Amino acid sequence: MxxxxxxxxxxxxxxxxxxxxxxxxxxxxxxxxxxxxxxxxxxxxxxSEGGRGLPDPPKVIYFPSLIEGRTDAEILAENFAATAKVRAEEAEEEARQERMRQMYRAVGDATGVDTAKAYAEGKAERAAEKAKLEAEREAILDKHLIDNPVFDEAKKAGLAKAP
Structure with missing residues (x-):
């Protein structure tokens, strides 16, 4: 060599x-x-293959929801408004899903399939799931809202649901 x-x-x-x-x-x-x-x-x-240089740094978007100087009442009002908005969106989604279920039910009825049992089972499952989710939410609220003066004042004013 x-x-x-x-x-x-x-x-x-x-x-x-x-x-x-x-x-x-x-x-x-x-x-x-x-x-x-x-x-x-x-x-x-x-x-011409990629991989040159570092990736662009992430862009940070600051939300103005935590503005300094807000009072507790303003914070509660914003939270209630946001909750109402979310619940309205959930209700709209549920209505859309119900329309879809009714369409499937109509197709099943037209083709001779018994859809009543499946519809009742699905409704029971959704109700159980909703109750479980609500219980979990209530448990979290009960855990974190004990001895909270802001929540107690809101509860007295009738703005918040009592745990």
Missing amino acids: KSFFRNVSPRRAVIDFWQVLGTPSDYRVIALVLATIITGTIFVALG
Whole structure:
């Protein structure tokens, strides 16, 4: 192996390349152009791959919902408004789902499938799931709203539901 590397040198490679390039041939120019195009294509393909540089930092969006100087009553009012909005959206979604169930029920009735049992089971499952979710929410509220003067004042004023 040592003898192989002894015979290889950059100076000899350049001299050999020059001799081959200088040898008259009909395909010398075509071979040189093709070799240049292929090599250039490989370099362009490797150079155009992604992964260069760091990704852009995340954009931070500040919400004005935690403005300083708000009173407890303002905070409660905003919370009640947000809760009412969420409940209205949930009611709208439930109404949409009920319309879909009625359409499926109509298709089932038209095709002779007994849909009453499936509809009753689904309704019972949804009611149980809703009751479980409401119980979990109440437990969280009971845990965190004990000895809370703001909540106690709201409860006295009739704005909050008693735990």
